[in-house]
Amino acid sequence: xxxxxxxxxxxxxxxxxxxxxxxxxxxxxxxxxxxxxxxxxxxxxxxxxxxxxxxxxxxxxxxxxxxxxxxxxxxxxxxxxxxxxxxxxxxxxxxxxxxxxxxxxxxxxxxxxxxxxxxxxxxxxxxxxxxx
Amino acid sequence: xxxxxxxxxxxxxxxxxxxxxxxxxxxxxxxxxxxxxxxxxxxxxxxxxxxxxxxxxxxxxxxxxxxxxxxxxxxxxxxxxxxxxxxxxxxxxxxxxxxxxxxxxxxxxxxxxxxxxxxxxxxxxxxxxxxxxxxxxxxxxxxxxxxxxxxxxxxxxxxxxxxxxxxxxxxxxxxxxxxxxxxxxxxxxxxxxxxxxxxxxxxxxxxxxxxxxxxxxxxxxxxxxxxxxxxxxxxxxxxxxxxxxxxxxxxxxxxxxxxxxxxxxxxxxxxxxxxxx
Ligand SMILES: Nc1ncnc2c1ncn2[C@@H]1O[C@H](COP(=O)(O)OP(=O)(O)OP(=O)(O)O)[C@@H](O)[C@H]1O
Ligand SMILES: [Mg+2]
Numbered sequence: 019x020x021x022x023x024x025x026x027x028x029x030x031x032x033x034x035x036x037x038x039x040x041x042x043x044x045x046x047x048x049x050x051x052x053x054x055x056x057x058x059x060x061x062x063x064x065x066x067x068x069x070x071x072x073x074x075x076x077x078x079x080x081x082x083x084x085x086x087x088x089x090x091x092x093x094x095x096x097x098x099x100x101x102x103x104x105x106x107x108x109x110x111x112x113x114x115x116x117x118x119x120x121x122x123x124x125x126x127x128x129x130x131x132x133x134x135x136x137x138x139x140x141x142x143x144x145x146x147x148x149x150x
Numbered sequence: 151x152x153x154x155x156x157x158x159x160x161x162x163x164x165x166x167x168x169x170x171x172x173x174x175x176x177x178x179x180x181x182x183x184x185x186x187x188x189x190x191x192x193x194x195x196x197x198x199x200x201x202x203x204x205x206x207x208x209x210x211x212x213x214x215x216x217x218x219x220x221x222x223x224x225x226x227x228x229x230x231x232x233x234x235x236x237x238x239x240x241x242x243x244x245x246x247x248x249x250x251x252x253x254x255x256x257x258x259x260x261x262x263x264x265x266x267x268x269x270x271x272x273x274x275x276x277x278x279x280x281x282x283x284x285x286x287x288x289x290x291x292x293x294x295x296x297x298x299x300x301x302x303x304x305x306x307x308x309x310x311x312x313x314x315x316x317x318x319x320x321x322x323x324x325x326x327x328x329x330x331x332x333x334x335x336x337x338x339x340x341x342x343x344x345x346x347x348x349x350x351x352x353x354x355x356x357x358x359x360x361x362x363x364x365x366x367x368x369x370x371x372x373x374x375x376x377x378x379x380x381x382x383x384x385x386x387x388x389x390x391x392x393x394x395x396x397x398x399x400x401x402x403x404x405x406x407x408x409x410x411x412x413x414x415x416x417x418x419x420x421x422x423x424x425x426x427x
Binding site: 043044046050089090 | 302303306307310311313314317335336338339340341342343346350351352
């Protein structure tokens with residue numbers, strides 16, 4: 019560690035490089051493990067928001083869909099503050115659009131944590147999002 | 151042929167993903183250490199492209215036949231196994247010609263490892279770097295694995311990849327060795343800590359090996375550190391890994407935290423022997 023680094027750390031301007039290494043690894047491994055690159059993740063995020071918005075009005079600015087990983091299990095975590103539910107006719111229409119028999123409970127859970135398949139397989143998943 | 155084995159052999163893959171992190175050094179030292187504990191041990195060089203295990207064990211001039219001739223049935227397994235002079239419980243099955251890579255299949259590896267396992271308590275497979283065919287062949291024959299990594303981002307990331315592949319293949323248990331640890335850098339948080347790496351990879355730690363110049367000296371000589379039992383820190387670490395593998399409960403000490411204790415102990419010793427302070 020150089021004197022400059024030391025002073026920067028004392029002033030709280032710079033994290034020790036070991037801590038940075040850990041943070042960077044956690045991020046990159048969440049993507050490696052799910053076999054999703056940032057671009058695909060962004061596309062999935064947009065599509066998820068689109069679906070959720072059919073049912074409830076959400077605060078897109080505050081919304082967050084991200085990958086988190088702990089104990090080798092990667093989870094897709096969506097944290098979407100709901101402003102209000104859509105009126106019932108809109109809900110029925112939305113449900114019909116996705117082919118469901120009845121409208122879902124308007125008091126939908128606000129946080130969805132969907133564990134992804136634990137380990138990357140050798141072959142790319144056949145269910146990967148179609149770019150079209 | 152040796153006496154019939156009672157328990158089935160432990161077949162352990164030593165792998166890392168990233169190259170040059172210490173697989174072959176671990177295989178050689180662990181092989182000797184297990185043999186010294188009375189285990190009949192065979193180390194198998196599965197790095198057919200860039201074989202080195204013979205060199206680290208100092209056996210490079212005694213190779214007559216290799217895994218290649220055994221598979222082709224032009225020699226018996228006993229003829230290909232190179233027994234270590236000072237440690238007769240240890241034998242090396244050398245890698246054949248690099249061209250073996252062109253035809254070797256996972257079934258070939260399974261066949262040869264099964265033959266070796268009949269006459270051993272431990273079979274250690276020195277895996278090539280990467281996650282391609284060489285790795286897949288070697289992994290096909292293994293029951294359990296030791297993943298070795300250094301506390302650096304690229305090595306940890308590659309280790310994670312390998313752990314994922316081992317899990318999907320049902321290789322278990324998978325344990326971790328953290329190599330080339332620099333206690334001072336860890337203590338000042340300028341290196342990933344022991345807990346950081348075990349948290350990220352979520353594997354049980356079976357050994358910690360510090361950065362140790364004696365490793366290089368021993369490679370120069372072709373005499374693994376565990377052979378002469380000199381008190382170097384890495385030698386001790388490799389011996390402890392062997393004992394933990396056999397089920398002994400030897401606590402792991404985080405070297406970045408143990409440093410203070412060491413200095414305090416040293417001061418105590420000086421105090422006692424000199425009668426000063
Ligand atoms: N604990 C250590 N302290 C100092 N040097 C070490 C340590 N462990 C390994 N090395 C050195 O690192 C280098 C690579 O080691 P080794 O050949 O065992 O790695 P490897 O993973 O088998 O490499 P490859 O992927 O090429 O097969 C060697 O020069 C070795 O001496
Ligand atoms: Mg090697």
